[in-house]
Amino acid sequence: xxxxQNITKRFGNYPALHGIDLEIQPGEFIALLGPSGxxxxxxxxxxxxxxxxxxxxxxxxxxxxxxxxxxxxxVGFVFQQYALFRHMTVADNxxxxxxxxxxxxxxxxxxxxxRAEELLRVVQLEGLGQRYPxxxxxxxxxxxxxxxxxxxxxxxxxxxxxxxxLDAKVRKDLRRWLRDLHKQMGLTSIxxxxxxxxxxxxxxxxxxxxxxxxxxxxxxxQVYMEPATAFVSHFVGETNRLPDGRHIRPHDFEITAxxxxxVIVDNVFRKGGSWRVEGRLTETDTIVEIxxxxxxxxxxxxxxxxxxxxxxxxxxxxxxx
Amino acid sequence: MKRQSxxxxxxxxxxxxxxxxxxxxxxxxxxxxxxxxIAVFSEALKQGLAPFLDAVSNPDALSAIRLTLIIAAxxxxxxxxxxxxxxxxxxxxxxxxKNLLLTLIDLPFSVSPVVSGLIFVxxxxxxxxxxxxxxxxxxxxxxxxxxxxxxxxxxTFPFVARELIPLMMEQGKDDEEAALSLGASxxxxxxxxxxxxxxxxxxxxxxxxNARAMGEFGAVSVVSGHIRGETNTMPLxxxxxxxxxxxxxxxxxASLLAALALVTLVLKTVLEWRFDLHSGARH
Amino acid sequence: xxxxTTRKARWRAPSVLPGFGLTFGFSLAxxxxxxxxxxxxxxxxxAGMGWQAFVDVGFSERALTAYRLSFGTAIAAAFVNAVFGLxxxxxxxRYEFPGKRVISALVDLPFALPTAVAxxxxxxxxxxxxxxxxxxxxxxxxxxxxxIGITVALVFIGLPFVVRxxxxxxxxxxxxxxxxxxxxxxxxxQTFARVIFPAILPAxxxxxxxxxxxxxxxxxxxxxxxxxxxxxxxxxxxxxxTQLEQYNYNGATAIAMVMMLVxxxxxxxxxxxxxxxxxxxxx
Numbered sequence: 001x002x003x004x005q006n007i008t009k010r011f012g013n014y015p016a017l018h019g020i021d022l023e024i025q026p027g028e029f030i031a032l033l034g035p036s037g038x039x040x041x042x043x044x045x046x047x048x049x050x051x052x053x054x055x056x057x058x059x060x061x062x063x064x065x066x067x068x069x070x071x072x073x074x075v076g077f078v079f080q081q082y083a084l085f086r087h088m089t090v091a092d093n094x095x096x097x098x099x100x101x102x103x104x105x106x107x108x109x110x111x112x113x114x115r116a117e118e119l120l121r122v123v124q125l126e127g128l129g130q131r132y133p134x135x136x137x138x139x140x141x142x143x144x145x146x147x148x149x150x151x152x153x154x155x156x157x158x159x160x161x162x163x164x165x166l167d168a169k170v171r172k173d174l175r176r177w178l179r180d181l182h183k184q185m186g187l188t189s190i191x192x193x194x195x196x197x198x199x200x201x202x203x204x205x206x207x208x209x210x211x212x213x214x215x216x217x218x219x220x221x222q223v224y225m226e227p228a229t230a231f232v233s234h235f236v237g238e239t240n241r242l243p244d245g246r247h248i249r250p251h252d253f254e255i256t257a258x259x260x261x262x263v264i265v266d267n268v269f270r271k272g273g274s275w276r277v278e279g280r281l282t283e284t285d286t287i288v289e290i291x292x293x294x295x296x297x298x299x300x301x302x303x304x305x306x307x308x309x310x311x312x313x314x315x316x317x318x319x320x321x
Numbered sequence: 322m323k324r325q326s327x328x329x330x331x332x333x334x335x336x337x338x339x340x341x342x343x344x345x346x347x348x349x350x351x352x353x354x355x356x357x358x359i360a361v362f363s364e365a366l367k368q369g370l371a372p373f374l375d376a377v378s379n380p381d382a383l384s385a386i387r388l389t390l391i392i393a394a395x396x397x398x399x400x401x402x403x404x405x406x407x408x409x410x411x412x413x414x415x416x417x418x419k420n421l422l423l424t425l426i427d428l429p430f431s432v433s434p435v436v437s438g439l440i441f442v443x444x445x446x447x448x449x450x451x452x453x454x455x456x457x458x459x460x461x462x463x464x465x466x467x468x469x470x471x472x473x474x475x476x477t478f479p480f481v482a483r484e485l486i487p488l489m490m491e492q493g494k495d496d497e498e499a500a501l502s503l504g505a506s507x508x509x510x511x512x513x514x515x516x517x518x519x520x521x522x523x524x525x526x527x528x529x530x531n532a533r534a535m536g537e538f539g540a541v542s543v544v545s546g547h548i549r550g551e552t553n554t555m556p557l558x559x560x561x562x563x564x565x566x567x568x569x570x571x572x573x574x575a576s577l578l579a580a581l582a583l584v585t586l587v588l589k590t591v592l593e594w595r596f597d598l599h600s601g602a603r604h
Numbered sequence: 605x606x607x608x609t610t611r612k613a614r615w616r617a618p619s620v621l622p623g624f625g626l627t628f629g630f631s632l633a634x635x636x637x638x639x640x641x642x643x644x645x646x647x648x649x650x651a652g653m654g655w656q657a658f659v660d661v662g663f664s665e666r667a668l669t670a671y672r673l674s675f676g677t678a679i680a681a682a683f684v685n686a687v688f689g690l691x692x693x694x695x696x697x698r699y700e701f702p703g704k705r706v707i708s709a710l711v712d713l714p715f716a717l718p719t720a721v722a723x724x725x726x727x728x729x730x731x732x733x734x735x736x737x738x739x740x741x742x743x744x745x746x747x748x749x750x751x752i753g754i755t756v757a758l759v760f761i762g763l764p765f766v767v768r769x770x771x772x773x774x775x776x777x778x779x780x781x782x783x784x785x786x787x788x789x790x791x792x793x794q795t796f797a798r799v800i801f802p803a804i805l806p807a808x809x810x811x812x813x814x815x816x817x818x819x820x821x822x823x824x825x826x827x828x829x830x831x832x833x834x835x836x837x838x839x840x841x842x843x844x845x846t847q848l849e850q851y852n853y854n855g856a857t858a859i860a861m862v863m864m865l866v867x868x869x870x871x872x873x874x875x876x877x878x879x880x881x882x883x884x885x886x887x
Contacts, residue, residue, distance in 0.1 A: 011617075050498050052618045070502045070620050077502040083495035087517040097503030100513070152503055333782075334792065339699050346695040347707070349688045353760055354713050357725035360735065364728055403634045406627040414624050416616030422631075424875070428639055431867045433821025434719075435841040436860040439848065440642040443649050448853055450645060475638055497621055507622035529715070536718025538824035543845060556720040556824070563724050563828065572728075575721040582716035589716075590709040 001025060002047070002156060002188065007056035009042055009212075016042045017212045020056070029182050030190045031203035035235065039212040040192045041160055047190065048158050049073045060155065076149030078159040082141050084133035090144050091116045091129035097152035119147040122181070139170040146178075150187075159191035163198065175202060196236045200224065208232045230315045240288045242281075246312040250276070251291040255299060259306030263288060268298045279305075361579045364572035376562075376573035384550045385558035385574070388466070392554060393534040396473040400530055401523070404481025409515075412489035413497065423486070429478045437475050438543025441468055464546030469554065472540040477530045484526030485519060492518055525592045532585040536578055646864065649857045662858030666834060667843060671862070674840040677751055678819030681758030682766075686812045689766025690804075696767070697774045711767050714760055719824025726757050727828040749831030754839065757825040762815030769811030773804050806881045813874045817867055 002024040009017040017039045024030055032040040045051035047058055049070035057066050065073055085093050092099075094116045098107055107115065120126050123143035133141055142162065149157060162178070163171045179202050182189055193199050199206045200220040208216045208223055208231075216228035227233035230247060239247045242261075251274070263279040270276070275292040277299060290307060292298050299305050334342070365373055376382060407426060411419060429437065443449050445462040455462060462468045496518060500510040516523075538556040545552040547561065555578055562571035616624070650658060661667065695701075696708055714722065729736045730747040740747060747753045777800065785795040823841040830837040838846075840863055847855035 050620050071504040079495050083499040100505040100509045343695050343701050346692045360725045360728050407631040410628040413621045414619050431871045433841050435823050435844050439860050440646050443645045444642050532716045538720040556718045559720050578718045578721050585716040586709045
């Protein structure tokens with residue numbers, strides 16, 4: 001079990017993290033989700049031992065590792081830009097963590113070679129061991145970085161924006177593949193992302209961060225359906241914010257004659273499996289977005305309709321940053 | 322008829338103008354750079370190969386060559402170690418006063434070579450601050466080899482560091498952090514990760530440092546005392562022969578230095594070409 | 605027991621990378637030993653002379669003449685280099701022609717060729733009986749042993765500074781801004797004057813200043829071609845050497861001090877200008 005307790009970090013005068021508390025169960029797949037500057041990468045690097053907290057502790061299985069250097073924490077870290085050693089072959093990259101061990105703990109040469117081969121198979125790069133990182137595609141490099149981190153048999157896998165540098169298609173394939181790999185290996189893993197879709201799709205639990213604080217920890221279902229703060233509500237999925245303080249998701253509106261709010265329709269277009277209607281509340285001129293089931297007939301542009309909310313949330317102003 | 326697209330006309334020069342500009346640039350370079358280079362070799366071989374060979378195999382010339390090699394062999398590694406240490410401290414860590422340190426490292430570039438020699442005379446010379454102490458202990462630095470080495474190290478001080486700092490700054494510290502996270506020690510990280518990443522830049526810096534160390538004249542001239550067979554480096558030997566009107570001899574030794582310069586330029590070009598390959602693979 | 609409730613504030617940001625103490629300490633020690641302490645003797649010696657003595661030798665008639673000559677020829681040479689260096693950089697970046705790679709390598713020749721070698725080669729070319737001199741002499745143009753000769757040597761020494769400063773900026777500028785100017789109706793001359801030139805002006809200025817600073821302190825390539833006539837072709841660095849040869853350490857120190865202060869002023873202005881430019885460009 002990983003426990004993060006009251007972690008605080010400042011960079012000069014800039015506060016990066018304030019009193020972060022977090023517990024992660026063995027085998028969990030955790031997403032740290034937030035915009036840039038939310039402190040998510042700093043938190044990941046503190047857990048890894050690449051950055052030092054000003055206050056607070058990190059515990060691995062009950063042991064305080066705050067003073068243990070990164071090389072002895074037994075964590076696998078996958079860097080955003082992969083940080084592959086470009087003068088080494090793919091196989092040498094993967095074997096690096098084993099070859100730098102002291103002779104006493106270092107496996108035999110043949111064993112290291114076999115281990116690298118096995119990991120190449122795991123990341124589906126058989127036969128590419130003698131290539132150099134520069135000769136691989138982005139997605140392949142990503143998997144080499146992962147194999148290299150797995151080679152040291154880490155107790156915890158940390159990934160910094162693992163799909164950040166990839167294009168959309170590769171990203172999607174790799175996402176699915178990583179989820180399957182995690183299921184097979186059951187390795188406790190934490191990844192950082194600013195992409196809510198990625199977090200919702202992959203993680204067992206999502207930690208939503210903003211301005212160095214944790215806004216909410218919950219399953220993807222919880223953070224989407226029951227956002228704890230206005231920030232979470234807007235950052236995870238789309239939300240209309242009405243002048244009266246209600247936060248309503250586009251698909252929680254319905255167009256109905258019995259509705260209370262009148263909307264002038266400005267634009268209608270198809271968005272995935274539904275219609276997206278953009279309009280303005282007649283009273284306050286607030287822009288609202290409404291989803292209409294694809295099987296129904298959408299309103300026409302210029303028309304005035306009345307809408308009702310099936311579900312709405314309000315947040316106390318303390319959480320409403 | 323060939324169609325002239327309007328954009329070629331307005332965003333570049335006509336072919337005629339291009340040729341004119343190229344010709345002007347080449348003429349300038351030929352006149353100011355090529356011609357002096359040719360002059361060195363042609364003056365050296367003016368009276369045939371035999372006087373040339375005599376001049377470069379003369380005992381004084383040989384001792385000057387030996388001394389020049391010794392000076393470079395000592396001062397280049399010293400500055401290489403310094404360059405590696407300074408660029409590691411500057412690029413891998415953040416601390417206040419970094420810009421001041423960078424400026425101080427560059428200082429020797431903005432000091433006249435003659436002044437570079439002078440400061441060591443003021444420090445270690447007979448009239449210098451430490452002069453009495455040195456002579457009391459029978460130590461000689463000025464007008465001796467140690468002084469030449471000191472002046473050379475001063476003159477070539479920034480070369481390696483200046484090549485490495487921008488390179489290592491650009492590479493960041495991800496690779497080192499990755500190696501540490503995989504359990505490598507500090508030395509292992511340096512040897513297996515950092516050094517391979519910067520090897521071409523390091524070689525490049527060492528090359529330039531070496532060229533300057535072997536060719537330095539002003540600073541060395543001030544501290545050497547021009548003792549033949551003892552404290553005469555190749556550039557100083559060229560001066561002596563020239564002032565004695567032994568032009569063939571002077572140009573013969575000079576041509577060896579010019580050949581060194583050409584080798585340096587060729588290696589430099591090859592390295593730059595390799596650099597391009599590397600940055601191409603990286604991005 | 606919690607091991608570290610609060611971490612002590614340190615003067616540098618903490619890092620997982622090892623070796624800061626070792627590399628920083630070594631760099632600072634080496635820098636002090638080789639550069640800072642020797643250079644400080646110059647200040648110490650100057651301060652010890654007293655103001656009047658300093659002014660008497662540092663600003664004597666002979667010294668003032670030497671400064672005028674050194675600074676004057678260095679400025680003239682830097683101007684020539686600014687013009688032709690820009691031309692060479694332009695041609696190398698913008699045009700394709702056979703042998704471009706060789707020409708590009710050749711531009712660095714003055715960095716690699718020992719200054720004494722350049723000095724005797726230029727003298728051989730421009731002496732009244734030399735390759736070039738023999739054609740100029742009948743026209744009444746004397747190059748060697750006149751300030752023109754000194755300027756020629758400084759042009760040789762300074763050229764790569766301008767080319768290497770301008771080249772990357774010119775390459776970085778890209779064709780798109782020129783094409784943009786063309787689509788907006790600018791003529792080629794207007795594009796150069798109003799779009800390209802302002803963009804490369806800071807780099808050109810940097811190159812100019814570097815060439816100038818190098819030229820002021822240059823010794824090896826100048827003393828052969830200058831003729832070294834006191835009051836006429838005696839440059840400031842040579843005057844320092846002359847003072848040293850006459851064991852006039854105070855004289856040498858004062859002149860060196862004046863030169864170094866001017867060099868530092870140039871360097872400081874340069875850095876200030878560059879930081880202003882960086883701030884404006886938001887880089």
